[in-house]
Amino acid sequence: MDKTSPKYVLKMLVAIVDRAKAKRLSEIFQKEGTHFQFMINGMGTASSEILDVFGIGRLEKAVVICLVPDVRLPDIIKAIDEEFRLDKRGSGIAFVLPLTGVSSPTYQAYEKELRHYKERWDQLMEKETERIQPELKHDLIIAIVNQGCSDELMDAAKQAGARGGTVVQAHKIGMEEAKKLFGISVHLERELVLIVTHRKEKKAIVDAIVSSCGFKTEARGIVFTLPVEDVIGLASVE
Amino acid sequence: MNKKLKEKIMEAFSSVLPITLIVLVLSITIVPMEISTIVMFLVGAVLLIVGMGLFTLGADMAMMPMGEGIGVQMTKFKKLGLIVLISFIMGFVITIAEPDLTVLANQVPSIPDRALILTVAVGVGVFLVFAVIRVLFRVSLSRMLIVFYGLIFLVSAFVPNAFVGVSFDSGGVTTGPITVPFIMAMGLGIASVRSDKDAQSDSFGFVALCSVGPILAVLILGICYNPTDASYTPVTVPEVGMMRDVVGQFAIQLPHYLKEVLIAIVPIVVVFIIFQLFSRRFKKRQLARISVGFIYTLVGLMLFLTGVNVGFIPVGHIIGSQLAASTYKWLLIPVGMLIGYYVVKAEPAVHVLNKQVEEVSGGAIPQSTMRICLSIGVAASLGMSMLRVLTGISIYWFLIPGYAIALILTFFVPKIFTGIAFDSGGVVTGPMTSTFILPLAMGACEAAGGNVLTDAFGAVAMVAMTPLIVIQILGLVYGRRIKAAEAADNIAMDSEDDIIDFDDVEGSGELQGVQDWEDDYGQNKS
Known part of the structure; x- marks a missing residue:
């Protein structure tokens, strides 16, 4: 072979x-x-x-x-x-x-x-x-922010050209932050925001998210992006 | 059109229209009614549709996020004493404001109103504390329910018969359309901070325990006061001749129900404001949403209650009394079942429950399944209630075996279904039950010459009982299916759990179960 x-x-x-x-x-x-x-x-x-x-x-x-x-x-x-x-x-x-x-x-x-x-x-x-090796033209932006901050995040992202997003409720886990309460480990609420974008708009959107909801802000946001191979439903971008 | 708006309108229509059509069909066939009554009923139905739409939207926007927020935030105090105190106060405050409780208090003249209201409120407060502690310390819900229901039946043996019905009613009454979304969401919030596998199941059971509290409280009061009489307000059908009178009827009642809803909602708003000041959980736009949601809830519930009280009470009473007085008495049973099947769809809090069940189960228990199960449950209970009205069989013949079955089932069904089932008991007995099913049973009872207090009032207790069984049976079936599906999954996946690396072409060839096709097709290509 x-x-x-x-x-x-x-x-x-x-x-x-x-x-x-x-x-x-x-x-x-x-x-x-x-x-x-x-x-x-x-x-x-x-x-x-x-x-x-x-x-x-x-x-x-x-x-x-x-x-x-x-x-x-x-x-x-x-x-x-x-x-x-x-x-x-x-x-x-x-x-x-x-x-x-x-x-x-x-x-x-x-x-x-x-x-x-x-x-x-x-x-x-x-x-x-x-x-x-397909050409990757799109990206998936994943931003994880404190509970209640997704509205602010989307406002910023939209200003920078994002068309829409989806919010998924999530919990932050991990030893140092999992506070114990009567023997149960307590989860901290987070919101996970998914935004699919055209590659050329990615930077602007991520920058906007970081400046309004970055780790230094109240939202304590974490942002990362993934390559997306194919998208349908983002037609208005083209 | 806006999708969300469309969805809400469809939901409201589909929940109120069926029962409206049934009544219309009845009115032109076996239960002739005066045209004015029908007009009142139709106007009521329109108010119901609008009210239902606004209420469910408002519950989504205000009651649910708020209850959930309070639940989550409460666990952050980390002082057990404080959590207990806050839970108790919350349970006490929202109950004392429940308008139906005042009505219930009036039904029992031998006990001072204030004593009854305070006792019930303390009951809810104490049991809300139990519910919170249960989630935090992971006490099994079924064990708690068995202990408390055992206690209830034990105590009820020492209380006059006529009084038992009222006590069971009080359990259903205190969990009204305002408290249900709030308490349920609070449970969700508290359970959501837990990370173990039962956390999901434990987000239910709050309403269940909160309906146990009042029953026990009222029974204990019954022992203290030893009342010999309880009374009820007979249904009066208002005389309306002109169209103007119809409008007048609604116009008179509207402010009354506005006041009732306001009284019920204000304590929750106050609790929320204090909570927000301390926790600053909600941001500006969310606060705006919640405020608008409050207004929706307020207006929606006001319209709903007005519609149902003015339009539906007389019709329910007429259907019951005419059928019982006719030569085809037995028709009461099938007609009652038919009405029961559809009336539960129009119960506002039911939508909130079904939605939350779907949400928490991640879509595994769809709203449509819940709706059908609750419909079957209420249909069965109305069938039995009508049978009781016609024959006068004691309610104990139904309640004791019913609750025994429900409690035994808790050992066999997935935990989440026990929570949902016992919650649904409190949820289905909302304003529709007290303004349509109860008058129906009372009408039938009066016409058939039974004892209204023991025969008709049991109807509410029955409606609260059957869902416990039906939902748990659903749980049994569901549990079996899950096991079967998982077994099927295992057969399909019998190879070793290696990783096939798409980048590592040479490596993948060696992996078990991949070898031959890699060889076959790989060679073809090269």
């Missing part, structure tokens, strides 16, 4: 849609033969401050994560796009994160299917060898 042998790689597909429609999304994933779907409850960020104050500015979102073979991605993305019309603003987003490894039982679940798509894969490999 030489080093150029093709690899049937799994990717992590993250789709964020209205929670009411999460079931439909899951059905699509199932129909397309993916395994390992996981759902996290998230909250959309407000489209406008006024609507938000009146309570109709944001919707509950579902952040659905699943593992998808690279070769199946185009089909699945198409299916999601057709159902959810992600190009419409506020309808959600789906993006693909590269993986560098996966435990073998996980992989086994896809083996049969990978065999099935072997031919297609071969064609794909012949046609575009650059697919192995």
